[in-house]
Amino acid sequence: MGRLRPWARYGLLLVAHLLALGLGAAALRALEGPPALRLQAELRAALAAFQAEYGACLPPGALEELLGTALRAQAHGVSSLGNASEASTWDLPSALLFAASILTTTGYGHMAPLSAGGKAFCMAYAALGLPASLALVAALRRCLLPRLSRLVAWVTRPWQLAPARAALLQAVALGLLVASAFVLLPALALWALRGDCSLLGALYLCFGSLSTIGLGDLLPGGSRSLPPLIYHLGQLALLGYLLLGLLAMLLAVETFSELPQVRATVKFFASSGPSMAEDQGGFLGQDELALSTAPPAAAPASEQAPAC
Amino acid sequence: MGRLRPWARYGLLLVAHLLALGLGAAALRALEGPPALRLQAELRAALAAFQAEYGACLPPGALEELLGTALRAQAHGVSSLGNASEASTWDLPSALLFAASILTTTGYGHMAPLSAGGKAFCMAYAALGLPASLALVAALRRCLLPRLSRLVAWVTRPWQLAPARAALLQAVALGLLVASAFVLLPALALWALRGDCSLLGALYLCFGSLSTIGLGDLLPGGSRSLPPLIYHLGQLALLGYLLLGLLAMLLAVETFSELPQVRATVKFFASSGPSMAEDQGGFLGQDELALSTAPPAAAPASEQAPAC
Numbered sequence: 001m002g003r004l005r006p007w008a009r010y011g012l013l014l015v016a017h018l019l020a021l022g023l024g025a026a027a028l029r030a031l032e033g034p035p036a037l038r039l040q041a042e043l044r045a046a047l048a049a050f051q052a053e054y055g056a057c058l059p060p061g062a063l064e065e066l067l068g069t070a071l072r073a074q075a076h077g078v079s080s081l082g083n084a085s086e087a088s089t090w091d092l093p094s095a096l097l098f099a100a101s102i103l104t105t106t107g108y109g110h111m112a113p114l115s116a117g118g119k120a121f122c123m124a125y126a127a128l129g130l131p132a133s134l135a136l137v138a139a140l141r142r143c144l145l146p147r148l149s150r151l152v153a154w155v156t157r158p159w160q161l162a163p164a165r166a167a168l169l170q171a172v173a174l175g176l177l178v179a180s181a182f183v184l185l186p187a188l189a190l191w192a193l194r195g196d197c198s199l200l201g202a203l204y205l206c207f208g209s210l211s212t213i214g215l216g217d218l219l220p221g222g223s224r225s226l227p228p229l230i231y232h233l234g235q236l237a238l239l240g241y242l243l244l245g246l247l248a249m250l251l252a253v254e255t256f257s258e259l260p261q262v263r264a265t266v267k268f269f270a271s272s273g274p275s276m277a278e279d280q281g282g283f284l285g286q287d288e289l290a291l292s293t294a295p296p297a298a299a300p301a302s303e304q305a306p307a308c
Numbered sequence: 309m310g311r312l313r314p315w316a317r318y319g320l321l322l323v324a325h326l327l328a329l330g331l332g333a334a335a336l337r338a339l340e341g342p343p344a345l346r347l348q349a350e351l352r353a354a355l356a357a358f359q360a361e362y363g364a365c366l367p368p369g370a371l372e373e374l375l376g377t378a379l380r381a382q383a384h385g386v387s388s389l390g391n392a393s394e395a396s397t398w399d400l401p402s403a404l405l406f407a408a409s410i411l412t413t414t415g416y417g418h419m420a421p422l423s424a425g426g427k428a429f430c431m432a433y434a435a436l437g438l439p440a441s442l443a444l445v446a447a448l449r450r451c452l453l454p455r456l457s458r459l460v461a462w463v464t465r466p467w468q469l470a471p472a473r474a475a476l477l478q479a480v481a482l483g484l485l486v487a488s489a490f491v492l493l494p495a496l497a498l499w500a501l502r503g504d505c506s507l508l509g510a511l512y513l514c515f516g517s518l519s520t521i522g523l524g525d526l527l528p529g530g531s532r533s534l535p536p537l538i539y540h541l542g543q544l545a546l547l548g549y550l551l552l553g554l555l556a557m558l559l560a561v562e563t564f565s566e567l568p569q570v571r572a573t574v575k576f577f578a579s580s581g582p583s584m585a586e587d588q589g590g591f592l593g594q595d596e597l598a599l600s601t602a603p604p605a606a607a608p609a610s611e612q613a614p615a616c
Binding site for chain 1: 318321322325328329330332333334335336337339340341343344345347348350351354355358361362364365366370373374375377378379380381382383384385386396397398399400403404406407408409410411413414415416417420421422423424425426427428429430431433434435437438439440441442443444446447448450451506508509511512515516519520521522523524525561564565570573574575
């Protein structure tokens with residue numbers, strides 16, 4: 001592989017990704033095609049049975065119209081069934097969770113804006129809030145990562161490993177810690193608390209939230225058919241989980257991305273031109289930019305104690 | 309602000325973000341509460357009217373059961389209405405779009421796995437695919453960013469701006485370019501092609517996709533009620549748009565994040581401890597790690613020509 005020209009390496013990388021996309025699609029079709037067809041058949045049978053039994057008293061299209069209204073309402077978070085239809089969709093916990101799902105780009109979609117004003121607000125909120133969130137995460141990273149690394153390093157010191165191995169071990173340990181604390185344990189708790197999902201389902205929900213994929217087919221907080229207090233507690237718990245868990249996830253990802261092994265892999269695929277310099281910062285070298293505009297550096301601390 | 313201790317700065321930053329979350333939630337409640345309540349009322353009225361007119365021939369609960377089935381099906385992408393109910397949910401374009409929505413963490417949610425195998429596959433696919441995608445983006449960034457910067461710098465050279473101003477101008481120009489090419493133009497095209505959404509709606513859809521929020525309430529590709537060929541073309545167009553647009557978005561974000569002004573802001577909020585060193589790389593300095601494990605550097609190119 002080392003003898004390949006850079007453009008060939010890129011080509012390979014891109015082709016590999018497109019293949020991965022195609023294979024993923026094929027696997028999903030194989031796994032999900034049949035269950036979806038079964039659900040479709042079940043639905044069609046239910047509709048047909050309904051029409052057969054009661055169709056005589058229903059004018060044509062009346063049922064379809066009702067179904068259409070109910071489905072459209074659900075797409076925006078308005079439930080048709082039972083007591084849930086009396087509570088407001090946009091109560092405070094729901095609105096907070098929705099705002100958080102925008103700022104974290106999770107975007108569950110179990111609720112969505114109906115009005116033009118709401119859609120415009122969501123765009124503006126995301127356009128302003130996302131960069132701010134990224135800046136916050138960057139600042140927190142600078143504060144927390146060194147402390148975290150020091151902690152893990154202190155734990156692994158007795159083993160006297162070479163720096164690179166130690167770094168790898170630290171990253172793996174951190175990854176396992178984050179996975180246990182923020183995926184495994186919450187999933188176990190969810191599974192225990194909710195009667196209606198398997199452990200796999202609970203893991204799936206937690207993973208979907210923390211990866212910010214946020215499919216929204218099920219929410220860890222439960223559905224609106226639960227007693228309102230429990231439902232709202234669930235939403236607030238999900239909110240806290242999302243914010244803390246994502247931060248932990250980002251710190252873990254950052255730790256991995258700074259591993260020499262990972263950097264070497266990325267470098268391997270990158271061009272061997274001017275970008276060889278780490279974080280060149282665009283056209284101008286980082287140093288030129290820093291010298292020309294950065295505010296005077298704070299007094300360097302000789303002790304390795306972060307002040308945050 | 310400069311006189312505040314670091315922990316106070318952090319506190320301020322965090323409080324500001326929590327406030328932003330709360331204010332966002334309050335604004336959304338004000339904007340969306342009434343429309344959602346109206347939709348709820350409309351739905352309840354439709355249900356009541358239906359029951360009143362035809363309830364005589366329907367046993368209690370029959371309608372609710374049917375609605376429940378239809379709603380559950382929709383949550384997984386199975387449509388109840390019209391001809392759409394005959395086509396498979398997991399045809400190849402749909403499966404490709406779903407796989408892409410996982411790898412880009414957009415997660416529209418208009419389709420979701422039903423089976424345990426499908427859920428497990430999604431988790432594994434994301435767990436493996438997301439890091440790979442991040443690595444791909446990192447590699448592409450190293451290749452494309454310098455070229456992009458050189459291009460923009462060439463355009464702005466006649467104005468002979470100071471380095472920092474030039475960098476800012478370049479970033480803004482790139483941001484506007486990406487916004488026009490990947491949000492404004494596609495939204496205009498969508499608005500022209502589709503009869504059923506306003507320009508704001510089209511902008512909202514494009515923005516939701518590119519920010520990876522992916523609420524999924526509407527998909528730019530249209531709904532299954534369209535002729536299948538058009539629907540599938542729409543999905544494939546969305547797929548291409550998502551992949552290219554996200555790459556462009558990431559390059560733009562990267563360019564902004566490397567601006568000295570942005571770096572200075574992040575530094576301001578970060579601790580003044582050991583993290584002052586750029587990209588310290590965890591416990592060990594970047595140099596130690598690099599020296600101990602990095603593969604021999606490729607022959608440095610004296611010409612500024614990237615080989616990718």
